[in-house]
Amino acid sequence: MDKCIACGACSQKCPKKVVNEYDAGMSKRKAIYVEYAQAVPLKYAIDDTQCFYLTKGKCGKCAETCPTGAINYEDRAKDLEFQVGAVICASGCKTYDPATHDVYGYNRSRNIVTSLEFERILSSSGPYGGHMVRPSGKNEPKKIAWLQCVGSRDVHIGAKGYCSSVCCTYAVKEAMLAVDHAKDGLDAAIFYMDIRTHGKDFERYYNQARDEFGVRFVKSKITNIVPTEDGNQLIRYIDEYGKLAEEAFDIVVLSVGLEVGESTLQLAHTLDIKLDKYNFVSTTSFDPQATSTPGVFVCGAVEAPKDIPSSVIEASASAGSAGSFLSESRWSLTRQKKLPAELNIRGERPRIGVFVCCCGTNIAGVVDVPSVVEYVKNLPYVTFSTQGLFSCSQDALNNLADIIKAEKLNRVVVAACTPKTHETLFQETLATTGLNKYVFEMVNIRNHCSWVHKNSPDIATEKARDLIRMAVNKVALMGPLNEVELEINQSALVIGGGIAGMQAAKTLSRQGYHTSLIEREKQLGGKGLDIHETWQGENVAENVSRLIADIRNDANIDIYTGGHISHVDGFVGNFTTTVQTTDSTVDLEHGVTIIASGASEFKPEQYLYDEDDRVITGLELDRKLTADDPVLEQIKTAVFIQCVGSRIPARPYCSKVCCTHSIKNGLTLKKRNPEMNIYILYRDMRPYGLREDLYREAREKGIIFLRYNFEKGIDIDYDGDNLQVQFTDTIMRRNLAINPDMLVLATAIIPPEKNPLAQQYKVTLNNDGFFMEAHAKLRPVDCSTDGVFLCGLSHGPKPIDESVSQAIAAATRAVTLLARKTIAISGTVAEVSPQECSECGGCVSICPYSAPSFIEASARFFPGKAQINPALCKGCGICVASCRSGAIHLLGFDNDQIMSQIAAIY
Amino acid sequence: MSDWEPKIVAFLCNSCSYGAADLAGVGRMQYPANIRIIRIPCSGRMSPKFVLSALMQGADGVWVSG
Numbered sequence: 001m002d003k004c005i006a007c008g009a010c011s012q013k014c015p016k017k018v019v020n021e022y023d024a025g026m027s028k029r030k031a032i033y034v035e036y037a038q039a040v041p042l043k044y045a046i047d048d049t050q051c052f053y054l055t056k057g058k059c060g061k062c063a064e065t066c067p068t069g070a071i072n073y074e075d076r077a078k079d080l081e082f083q084v085g086a087v088i089c090a091s092g093c094k095t096y097d098p099a100t101h102d103v104y105g106y107n108r109s110r111n112i113v114t115s116l117e118f119e120r121i122l123s124s125s126g127p128y129g130g131h132m133v134r135p136s137g138k139n140e141p142k143k144i145a146w147l148q149c150v151g152s153r154d155v156h157i158g159a160k161g162y163c164s165s166v167c168c169t170y171a172v173k174e175a176m177l178a179v180d181h182a183k184d185g186l187d188a189a190i191f192y193m194d195i196r197t198h199g200k201d202f203e204r205y206y207n208q209a210r211d212e213f214g215v216r217f218v219k220s221k222i223t224n225i226v227p228t229e230d231g232n233q234l235i236r237y238i239d240e241y242g243k244l245a246e247e248a249f250d251i252v253v254l255s256v257g258l259e260v261g262e263s264t265l266q267l268a269h270t271l272d273i274k275l276d277k278y279n280f281v282s283t284t285s286f287d288p289q290a291t292s293t294p295g296v297f298v299c300g301a302v303e304a305p306k307d308i309p310s311s312v313i314e315a316s317a318s319a320g321s322a323g324s325f326l327s328e329s330r331w332s333l334t335r336q337k338k339l340p341a342e343l344n345i346r347g348e349r350p351r352i353g354v355f356v357c358c359c360g361t362n363i364a365g366v367v368d369v370p371s372v373v374e375y376v377k378n379l380p381y382v383t384f385s386t387q388g389l390f391s392c393s394q395d396a397l398n399n400l401a402d403i404i405k406a407e408k409l410n411r412v413v414v415a416a417c418t419p420k421t422h423e424t425l426f427q428e429t430l431a432t433t434g435l436n437k438y439v440f441e442m443v444n445i446r447n448h449c450s451w452v453h454k455n456s457p458d459i460a461t462e463k464a465r466d467l468i469r470m471a472v473n474k475v476a477l478m479g480p481l482n483e484v485e486l487e488i489n490q491s492a493l494v495i496g497g498g499i500a501g502m503q504a505a506k507t508l509s510r511q512g513y514h515t516s517l518i519e520r521e522k523q524l525g526g527k528g529l530d531i532h533e534t535w536q537g538e539n540v541a542e543n544v545s546r547l548i549a550d551i552r553n554d555a556n557i558d559i560y561t562g563g564h565i566s567h568v569d570g571f572v573g574n575f576t577t578t579v580q581t582t583d584s585t586v587d588l589e590h591g592v593t594i595i596a597s598g599a600s601e602f603k604p605e606q607y608l609y610d611e612d613d614r615v616i617t618g619l620e621l622d623r624k625l626t627a628d629d630p631v632l633e634q635i636k637t638a639v640f641i642q643c644v645g646s647r648i649p650a651r652p653y654c655s656k657v658c659c660t661h662s663i664k665n666g667l668t669l670k671k672r673n674p675e676m677n678i679y680i681l682y683r684d685m686r687p688y689g690l691r692e693d694l695y696r697e698a699r700e701k702g703i704i705f706l707r708y709n710f711e712k713g714i715d716i717d718y719d720g721d722n723l724q725v726q727f728t729d730t731i732m733r734r735n736l737a738i739n740p741d742m743l744v745l746a747t748a749i750i751p752p753e754k755n756p757l758a759q760q761y762k763v764t765l766n767n768d769g770f771f772m773e774a775h776a777k778l779r780p781v782d783c784s785t786d787g788v789f790l791c792g793l794s795h796g797p798k799p800i801d802e803s804v805s806q807a808i809a810a811a812t813r814a815v816t817l818l819a820r821k822t823i824a825i826s827g828t829v830a831e832v833s834p835q836e837c838s839e840c841g842g843c844v845s846i847c848p849y850s851a852p853s854f855i856e857a858s859a860r861f862f863p864g865k866a867q868i869n870p871a872l873c874k875g876c877g878i879c880v881a882s883c884r885s886g887a888i889h890l891l892g893f894d895n896d897q898i899m900s901q902i903a904a905i906y
Numbered sequence: 907m908s909d910w911e912p913k914i915v916a917f918l919c920n921s922c923s924y925g926a927a928d929l930a931g932v933g934r935m936q937y938p939a940n941i942r943i944i945r946i947p948c949s950g951r952m953s954p955k956f957v958l959s960a961l962m963q964g965a966d967g968v969w970v971s972g
Contacts, residue, residue: 006932008934037929037932037933038929042932125929125933418928418931419945420920420924420925420928444927444928444931444943446931447927447928447929447930447931447932448927448928448931448943449939451931451932451934452930452931452934452935452936452937452939453936453937453939454934454936455936456939459939460939462939463939463942466942467942467943470942470944828947875947876947876948876950876951877946877947877948877950877951878948878950878951880951880953881950881951881952881953890947890951893946893947893951895953895955898944898946898956899955899956899959901944902915902944902956902959902960902963902965903959903963905913905915905942905960905963905964905965906913906963906964906965
């Protein structure tokens with residue numbers, strides 16, 4: 001595998017064509033192949049079930065073709081043994097196969113596809129090159145339908161009773177992409193039971209699809225699909241008013257659900273971990289990564305169907321839970337690399353060496369490499385140039401180091417493949433010779449030249465010459481850059497003493513780090529103090545008390561209750577936060593910050609709330625249930641109203657927990673008094689994932705769910721004695737009235753109106769007032785400001801289990817910084833020439849990472865001028881481009897360097 | 907028809923478009939050889955001066971992608 005350079009020659013020569021699973025069977029691949037273009041590591045593999053040589057003993061074309069001798073037919077699957085302290089089960093899920101119990105005609109028509117197949121149809125690397133066409137005739141569709149809940153929320157044979165949680169949002173995404181792909185307009189329609197866009201910012205996405213992309217959402221129940229004479233599919237359905245309707249489409253996409261694969265059953269058996277009735281790994285809300293076997297942790301869709309952000313959060317959380325076990329052995333198996341002292345090349349005339357790689361025939365097969373090498377010799381400051389068969393091979397790297405020393409080179413250009421994968425390798429080689437790693441440029445004459453201009457060798461050769469000339473010009477102006485190391489203060493600060501904050505503090509302490517926790521209130525516990533039970537039926541008060549005791553008894557955790565933050569200074573690795581409590585002011589020094597400042601329950605000014613004692617919020621009902629309030633005994637009829645203050649223009653997000661919360665509380669009331677009439681008035685019921693079972697149970701137990709007409713709204717009539725809830729039911733299209741003894745408002749989760757933390761720690765809030773993560777999918781607990789992490793309700797509405805996961809994840813991400821003890825700062829950062837700075841503040845306001853600031857007015861040198869903290873700078877160069885005085889320089893990408901590249905083109 | 911070919915300077919963001927150009931290579935997608943790629947750390951680094959400089963020196967087009 002070390003020898004494979006992923007040139008793909010083997011695959012081109014391979015005579016065996018195989019159905020490509022990655023394209024969902026819609027295209028062919030070879031028996032030697034990479035599964036997909038972005039595969040890591042990018043290495044070709046032989047499919048041993050298909051290869052002629054391995055199955056019949058003849059062929060061997062790939063071994064003949066391979067330029068590096070990387071083919072090894074003797075390689076076999078091996079059993080490997082590892083001694084480990086913990087195991088993380090992340091074996092994922094598969095999609096429901098609609099072919100098995102074919103109710104929609106999936107086997108009958110090629111134009112009925114699964115959502116994964118449709119993903120491949122849309123993909124530029126897919127079977128149709130990103131051209132959206134019908135699989136049957138390759139003509140462009142005019143109408144596409146998505147059918148939701150295929151294999152989910154369905155207790156019939158073969159299907160699953162739970163909600164797969166991700167399909168509504170992915171269907172919305174696919175519909176929007178399809179509309180974008182269609183050249184002549186597209187009618188996209190999503191047939192659904194409830195739209196469940198419960199994730200952070202997903203509701204906005206749904207609104208955008210409907211309002212801006214014209215995607216139709218059809219509330220319906222599909223009866224069947226029949227082919228029409230012109231090859232289309234006629235969908236027959238019962239609409240939201242209970243009437244039969246039908247409509248024909250060119251393509252029907254089945255939004256298939258997620259389920260646990262067979263191999264996971266075997267794994268669960270081997271690891272001896274408990275599975276639930278759907279074969280998902282069983283977990284609890286307060287330790288959501290722990291399985292039934294100590295030391296075995298779980299993350300991702302093998303625990304329950306879930307989306308990418310939740311899976312990534314759980315990945316960090318499970319790594320952290322395992323890490324807590326292993327924290328004592330941290331760094332015990334690592335070795336330190338030794339490098340020679342750096343040579344001083346400042347003031348030397350450039351002596352540039354250019355190394356042109358042939359990459360076997362990948363480059364040399366198209367580009368005339370010898371002529372390029374000759375050409376390069378005449379460029380300014382080039383004192384040496386040569387070619388190599390594979391510049392990245394170990395002997396070539398040794399050779400490179402020898403030549404640098406022998407020729408006394410002080411600048412190096414390598415013309416080969418992409419710097420994104422190989423720059424570090426060459427830079428490390430430079431470092432072994434004593435050269436600074438930044439006196440280096442890489443030219444991509446493979447991906448950007450020989451591979452994409454295969455049929456025009458002359459033009460490709462000319463382009464390679466141009467690209468190398470540009471790099472030579474630039475590298476002559478490159479100088480050594482410093483990579484400074486900053487010490488990281490080895491303690492943490494957690495803001496907020498709710499469930500998330502306490503869990504984060506506990507995790508940090510278990511990982512061996514001193515932690516301070518600030519809570520605004522006198523009491524720890526946050527909103528957890530108000531909640532009766534989790535959706536899984538765990539007693540919240542007991543668990544919160546246990547968490548409080550855990551952190552109170554932990555000598556490694558300092559708790560400041562009744563405290564608030566008056567001042568914050570510093571940056572990643574070196575924060576100073578001033579905390580004021582009633583009796584003292586403390587300056588806390590910490591390397592990382594975790595924000596778990598929470599959110600609160602919306603108190604509405606409608607539905608007679610605060611005017612009539614019978615009208616209460618969801619959490620107020622929890623308090624009554626916890627206190628076993630005798631009032632509950634008197635209630636004959638209870639009505640819940642969903643989405644109070646959520647999913648409205650002023651607050652266009654879904655509060656995620658309220659549907660499940662109302663169902664759970666409805667069931668608790670029913671258990672106490674089976675005779676009680678319970679009505680839940682909703683817009684879309686969103687008990688996502690495994691919570692669907694609760695919803696089914698509620699209906700079975702007689703709780704009545706009524707979808708009300710949102711446009712017409714709900715009126716509460718009050719005659720001085722009786723409460724009357726009046727609304728229009730969508731199915732019956734009738735005005736209904738219910739007289740409850742208790743009206744429970746499932747109100748929104750809202751962020752604080754003013755959030756000084758955002759300013760103090762320089763982190764951004766989203767449009768709804770929740771903290772924004774650095775990347776919604778890939779960095780869901782990091783802030784874009786380094787050293788600050790997020791968890792719990794301050795990041796967005798979520799249930800307890802997700803808050804706990806996120807808290808462990810945030811603490812774990814913080815530990816990845818703390819454990820390093822120092823931060824190496826990249827050399828390619830922005831730098832201010834204070835003499836030229838006009839103090840306009842453009843850089844201070846534009847930088848997304850808060851790296852620039854003004855030098856204090858009392859400073860001895862350059863007071864008031866801008867300065868850039870290299871520890872925070874990501875080297876993007878936005879400040880450089882926006883600086884009207886030309887005072888900022890981006891090291892490694894400075895104006896003169898880029899200008900020199902431009903100049904070299906002509 | 908003359909055999910004139912335009913030369914286009916392409917400023918590609920290292921975080922996205924530069925990688926996309928790499929992937930185009932991995933996928934062996936063939937396209938005309940008229941662009942000369944300059945890697946910049948982010949399209950935020952782009953300055954109007956680069957566009958003007960390229961045009962003044964004879965570029966027939968400037969492409970910024972990020």
